[in-house]
Amino acid sequence: MKINYACGSADHGIARRHFLGSMAATGAGIMAGGLGVFSNPAIAAQLRSDQKRIVVFNMHGGLSQLESWDPKPGTDTGGPFLAIPTxxxxxxxxxxxxxxxxxxxxxxxxxxxxxxxxDHGKGAYMMLTGRRQTPAGNFPQLGAVAAKALTPVASALPGHILITPGGSGGRGNDSAYLGPKYSSVQLGNGNPPQNTIRPENMAETSDTARQDFRRKVNDRFLNRRRTAVTEAFAYSYEQAxxxxxQRDVFDVTKEPATDLERYGTHDFGRHCLLARRLLEQGITCVQLSHSNxxxxxxxxxxxxxxxxxxxRSFSCFVADLAARGMLETTLLVVLSEFGRTPNINQxxxxxxxxxxxxxxxxxxRIPRGSVYGKTNANGTEVEDGQVDHGALFxxxxxxxxxxxxxxxxxxxxxxxxxxPATGAVSQLLT
Amino acid sequence: MAIPAGFDPKLAHVVSQWPHDRPLNACRFDPVGRFVFSGSEDAAVERFNLADGVRSVINGGHQTWVCAIACSLDGVHAISGGCDGKITWWESAAAEPKPLRSIDAHKGWIRSLDVSPDGTLLVSGGNDNVVRLWNINDGSLIREFSGHTRNVYCVIFHPQGQFLLSGDLTGGLKQWEIATGKEVRTFEATPLHSYNGGQQVDFGGIRALAVSPDGKWLVAGGLYKATNPLGAVHEPLVLLFDWETQKLEKQLIAEGITQGVIWRLKWLSDGSIMGLSGGGSGGFLVFWKPETEKDYHRFPLPSLARDMDLHPDGLQVATAHYDRHLRISRLAAKAT
Structure with missing residues (x-):
């Protein structure tokens, strides 16, 4: 997995041919691949205020469309809940x-x-990677793609954060060929990353000295044997x-108590507030789950x-992002691995x-206050505006x-x- | 109540089955014994003539599913509770019943209704976590009982008429004094609730309550062994409490009824307890004696059932089924 570093940039990940083509096409230099492609800090800084972010709400297990976004009250499949105006x-x-x-x-x-x-696993894979799983290869998830394409080179923070409902955290295995640099940093139950507190028995000067020594040895090694793996290895230390x-970035308790109350004192409320905090601090992609x-x-x-x-939590999150002007630069996606049957079982x-x-x-660029696509009267089939995982990705x-x-x-x-076999849904882009 | 002639749960059998258009949720006998009223997965109330099974579909009282049914003791009125939060009164025997009165009783579903032993009061419980007491004659609100923190699943009157009992999702089982609205006692019914950390869901709750006619026992029904709540892996359970001491005397079980949950409990004339359980292989009428943990008999029904009622004659049992049928069974030998 040798890297060709002909340009000297460690993050020149967008294909050169494509990058040049995009620059030519857009003239003014509006990037196609994100800030990561710019080596000029001035340009990056100029565009940073417009840095795009993505937040994914993964409704784990398969949210019922009939009990959420596409109610069918009064039909044989509609269930007991009513529809309300918006x-x-x-x-x-x-x-x-x-x-x-x-x-x-x-x-x-x-x-x-x-x-x-x-199938749960296959459906989740499709919705998060935009492709079907094949034995031939693995594809990176949306968060990893976003981290690579949208995160500024100089960013001191990871580009891809996964807030999990439980667990102790760690690193995800979701970046495929993009490499471990773009795999998610997982915040187990919304807690700050593991092992990010310097041991009490180690003085700061000692820590600094050992880090300097590590860098020196590392640089010497990398000068002769630079690979994607060694690069990621070195990067993980720097990122740690x-x-x-910047541990405080991940500490949701720094948010006002009134906000926590507003979002709900349950785990998901806390996770949504943490997502808001992370986006405000410049994290490119945050994915959180609601289960089950x-x-x-x-x-x-x-x-x-x-x-x-x-x-409660999601509505606060949307309202807050709108009030702060962040919806202009932040894409929200609420997805599942699939929906649920119109048929109600015994x-x-x-x-x-x-x-x-x-x-x-x-x-x-998503059109606001809109609906795209339509299902039939009792929700068993798509009647109009059919889309799949690939087009959505x-x-x-x-x-x-x-x-x-x-x-x-x-x-x-x-x-x-x-x-490449499919493309974006133009009606969903303004 | 005297044991009726021929009564023998071990000889239970289905005598009638009447179809409907949608799966059924709830059913109650008219106390006078002419009809069975049911609620189903639509906005109508169904009336079945007990003599011949003729069905009348009664519309206009609800916007969505009907989940609870009660009848006035004189048989004049049927009363339905809906997932739209409304309680609607109907004239039971009218050729084409129209809603006599409809009130916005709860915010969210009404899951349970019951009529007081003297026939003057109606109690309702629902998803707004509140129990409400109504004048059955004019629908006026008499009192609210607040204190549940989760959805109220079941409400009943104590047979002596002084108290109400209500149970919720998390096993909160409260005894209320009707005259004052005060919470008198709580029973420890938490075995009927579980929280699944992996799935992050509360599950179970008090689905059924019944006090023995002599006031000695209180039973609360639901489920336990909920290893997979979202996948319906659980078994039915009934808790038997000593009314005076509140001691949990027995946990009544029905081994082998996988995916089972107790939807209703009735005390029978011989002092035994009849429970309706759904289950993976259908529905069951399950029979226990208070002194024995295991059921002494279970009668398999042709399809999963969701509600049950006992006729005033003590022999006929109505069951509301998922397979779009109302069935009448008889706790006695087949007619020859």
């Missing part, structure tokens, strides 16, 4: 989302998603040091529980259903300013950023 006349959502309904003018509902994959210096929506049993009871949490449950379900988007990236038709330069090979 802040956009003519658009209705489930009554389980009363506060989110008031933010509808910021949102876009994509109601014609058909991914034809009812930065994380230790795999409701084969008592779907309606569990959606009362889960949507109640989600509605346990009041809904099973896996990928043929007609919904995704919610907001921010950047292109759309996410293009909404955030990445030319998804371009390629990454990986070991001298151009690898398409997104599935």
């Amino acid at each position: 802040s956009v006349p003519g658009i209705h959502v489930s009554e389980l989302l009363p506060q989110t309904a008031q933010q509808m003018h910021h949102l876009c509902l994509v109601r014609g998603v058909n991914t034809s994959e009812d 040091e930065q994380l230790m210096r 929506y795999d409701t084969h049993n008592e779907n309606f009871n569990f959606h009362i529980e889960q949507m109640g949490e989600f509605d 346990y009041y449950g809904r099973d896996h259903w990928s043929k007609a379900w919904s995704v919610c988007l907001a921010g950047c 292109h759309t996410y990236l293009q909404a955030a300013g990445v030319d998804s038709t371009g390629s990454f330069d990986i070991d001298g090979r151009d690898i398409p950023i997104a599935d």
Whole structure:
């Protein structure tokens, strides 16, 4: 995995051919691949204020579209919940989302998603990478792609943060050929990264001395044997040091107590507030999960529980980003691995259903207060505006300013950023 | 209550089954014994004529599913509670019943209704975590009982009429004094609730309550062994409390009913307890004696059932089924 460092830039990851083409096409230098492609700090600084960010809400297990974005009250599949009006006349959502309904003018509902994959793992992979899993290779997740394409070179913080519902944290394995540098830093249950406090028995001067020594030895080694692996190895140390210096970035308790109360004192409320904090601190991509929506049993009871949490926290998050002007530069994606069956089973449950379900988007180039796509009367099929995981992946990236038709330069090979067999949904881009 | 002639749960059998258009959620006998009323996965109330099974679909009272049914003791009125938070009164025997009165009773679903032993009061419980007491004759609110922190799943009157009992999602089981609205006692029914950390869900709750006619026992039904709440892996459980001491005397189980949950409990004339359980292989009427933990009999129903009621004759049992049928079973030998 030898790297060709002909340009001397450690982060020249966007394919050179594509980069030059984009620069020529855009004239004024509006980047296709993100700040990471600029070596001139002045340009990067100028554009940093416009740095695009992405936040992904992964509704783990498969959120029911019928109990959220695409209600069908009064039909044989509609379930017991009513639909309520939103802040956009003519658009209705489930009554389980009363506060989110008031933010509808910021949102876009994509109601014609058909991914034809009812397996949890495969569905999640498709929605997060934009491609089907194949034995031949692995693809990076949206967060890793965003981290590589959008994170400024000089950023002292990781570009890809995953807030997990539990666990102790660590690093994800989600960047595939982009390399470990772009894999997620996981914040277990929203806690700061592990091992980011200097041991009490080590003086600061001692720590500095040993880090200097490490760098010296490292540089000597890298001068002769520089590979992607050694690069990532060295980077992980530098990043760890930065994380230790900036540990407060990840400390949600630094946020006002009134905000925590507003978002909800449950874990998801705290995680949403942390996501806001991370985006404000310049993190490129934050992904958080809300669990669990795999409701084969008592779907309606569990959606009362889960949507109640989600509605409060998510609506605060949207309202705050809008009020701070961050929706101009931040893409919001609410996705699952699939939706749930229109049919209600004997346990009041809904099973896996990928043929007609919904995704919610907001921010950047996404049209606000809109609905794209339509399902039939009882929600069993897409009638209009059908989209799949591949088209959505292109759309996410293009909404955030990445030319998804371009390629990454990986070991001298151009690898398409997104599935070249499909493209973005133009109606979802303003 | 005297044991009716021919009563024998071990001889239970289905005598009638009547179809509907949607899966059924709830059912109650008219106390006079002419009808069975049901609620289903639509906005209508169904009335089945007990004599011949003729069905009347009664519209206009709700916007969405009907989850709870009660009847006035004189049989004049049927009362329905919906997932729209409304309680609606109907004239039971009218040729084409129209809503007599509809009130916005709760914010969110109404999960349970019951009528007081003297027939003058109606109690309701729902997703706004509140229990409300109503004048059954005019629908006026008499009192609210606040204190539950999660959805109220079941409400009943104590047979002596002085108290209400209510149970919620997290196993909160409260005894309220009707006259004052005060919370008198709480029973320790937490075995009926679990929190699954992996799935991050609360599950279970008090799905059924019944006090023995002599006032000696209180039973609370639901589920336990919920190793996979989202996948319906659990078994039915009934808690038997001594009313006076509040001691949990027994945990009544029904081994082997996988995916089972107790939806309703009734005390039978012989002092035994009948529970309705759903389950992976269908529905069951399960019979226990208070002194024995394991069921002494279980009667398999043709399809998973979600509610049950006992006819005033003590022999007929109505069950509301997922397979879009209302069934009448009889706790006695088949007619020859």
